[in-house]
Amino acid sequence: MMTKPTGRLHFLDAIRAFAIIMMLQGHFVHALLGDAFRDRSNTIYNIWEYFRGMTAPTFFTITGFIFTYLLLKQKNTGFDNPRVLKGIKRAIKVIFWGYLLRLSFYAVFTGTLNPSFFYVDVLQCIGTSLLLLIGVYLMLYRYNSRLFQRVVLSLGVVIFLLQPVYETFILDFLPKTLANYFTYKNGSVFTLFPWFGYVCFGSFMSSLFLKYGKRPLFYYYTPALLLIIGLLLIFCSSSLLMILYRITDITIFKSVAYNNFLFIRLGNVLVLFTIFILGRNYVSHPVITKVGGKTLSIYIIHFFVLYGSWLGLGLNRFFYHDLTPLTAAVGAIFFVVGICSLVLYYYKYETELKLKLNLLFNYIYRVIDFNLSEVISNIKREIIRTLKNIRFVRR
Template sequence: MDVNSNRLFFIDAMRAWAILMMLQGHFIDGLLDTLFRDPNNLFYITWRYFRGITAPVFFTVSGFIFTYLLIKAKEKGWKNPRVKKGIRRGLQLVLIGYLLRLNLFGLLIGEIYESFYLVDVLHCIGLSLIAIIAIYLISSNRNKYLFPSILLLSTLGLFLFEPYYKQWSFSFLPNAIANYFTKSNGSVFTIIPWLGYTTLGGFVSVLFTKFKDLKHFYPAAITTALGTGLLLIFTSSDGFVFLFEQTGIKLFKLIELNNYLFIRLGDVLLVFAVFMIFRSLMMNKTILKIGANTLSIYVIHFIILYGSFTGLGLYRFFHHQLSPIAVIIGAIAFIFVCTYLSLLYAKQELAIKNQLSIAYASIKQEAILLQKSVMPKSRFYLLKIRLRLLRLIRFVKN
């Protein structure tokens, strides 16, 4: 990539890689027969380790891209157009996260299942973007180093104190709120500690914004990412043991006992380094399109695999039933189908949005005219429901 380019293509490629890794990870983890989950099998443990890298990379890249665009704007504070766009985007992701867990058959009998309130990737990324905006607004009119400092300290704080807050039940909160902070009710992800990877991505994006045009930036960035990543992976646990022995602070020992956050942070930095090294090869149009359409890919994969809205997904029929050969072939086909449908949708998205706008305007005009005339209450309420549904769809689409 040309260092003078405003677009960081290797970041788009990282996002594409992360979403494809997520597709195969969810497919294999959900459908592979338990008989083949051998912790002594080299292929299985290698796959499981790399699967664990996917979410940290995805959260980090999301924070990077969002913050990079946020701070590139000339306007500051609330005048920055990216602030309102970001809040809207964050709320959209949370809303889509809930919609994907909605069961239409349950609604028909007037019941919302508990799984609807569980928190997943989209909820956490949506709230993480809003959190970054809050940090940005707090620090926008102050020292220029305050924003990146708060981002970095947020990551360190969330990672260091995870052994303490992961034990909290948050039982004083309603389950729908507690699910954002604890996995005890079945949430897949929680805002803490995963916000930490997003704020890390934001911090790294600030560094790129300030220094990427320097002559030797990329060699220095690659060396730093490689060195720091390897240190975190191979020495951070020993480092926390040393700190415990020197200070007697129990927290350091607790971190060492389950040091996944800092090790995965090292993995993220290594992935950054690899993609920066090969950044000149990251301009393939298909890869960039996949990176630009990760949300639609995620939604499509969720519907096919987990059966959003109907409960009739692959997970229901083949949960932990496939052999290694079948699951590998299936994962490849699953990746192809999800990406193909996403790219096909992307081609039609503008036309879909235009049709929604036309339909919304038509129904709204009808409502205005009918309000002036006598009409059955049932028809009036039906019209209001149609308007609200279209308003909701437009909100999600935009």
């Protein structure tokens, strides 16, 4: 018999842990696997690529879910809600790291900024999505939660349906730094649309969990409902869009149906939610919870190790598209375990490590200060001795 849900939804941490692990191995293999082995006719590679494509939709959906869950759980509303200010600070921090990780020290030393510094990646997109979600909440908090649910759901649907429109955006009239949030033309890896749509769907799901989550049978019928909707999105959404096109003669339904990756990936996320909800009693291990709670730190460390970030001296520089499938698979395992262990080890001994680092810096400062004092004293003595000699010679 399933246990009654507690205040903390551990399956959310488990989904985040799964997503960050998939991201780590996905980035490692994608960056280092040799070109000769990127064969889409190969079943194993096709399966790997398909599951890799679930990572970003899962991340954005779970981001909207968790943030909204914590936001609406508070009794205070508007700016009196402590989660609003925390969310704004968190969003700014995430955006800051998104840009900082792409900074090249070589470019800075030459008096410029590398072009990739202005590309919008997953962190900037997540941070901006949180700010938008907070904005929606602040506009609607005076009204009831049902309106908030309807608005975020509608935003998600509209954003997905308009994908053929904003996909063609060029936006040359905007500064590139701003345009990069809406177009891939200048090199951005992620853009605000369509990814904010997943955040909206996650937010909508979260509001339902808050509203109905305490009902006795909620965790019995919810997995079945999510599974049905998820499978319908995966296998039937394209057909449904074509039916809507034939009924309404609105061409955008047809355009989305022909390139229907957004709704299909949302279906993948719902199936994933189903699996983790059903297994929620088995995924509450402290290690899983800690990994799921440290995704930003894990992302930052992996970026340095794999891509080199500021100095460009990462694994990608030395093994770019160079590994065999076996080497890439084994390397990915060590990469995932190594990065997660490093981050968890740091947070486990964070206080002790900070104390030791503080003592080390204080010692270095004292040594440097002592040496400087000694050097200055020696210089003073030499100057005085030289002046005396000059006086003696004059006499």
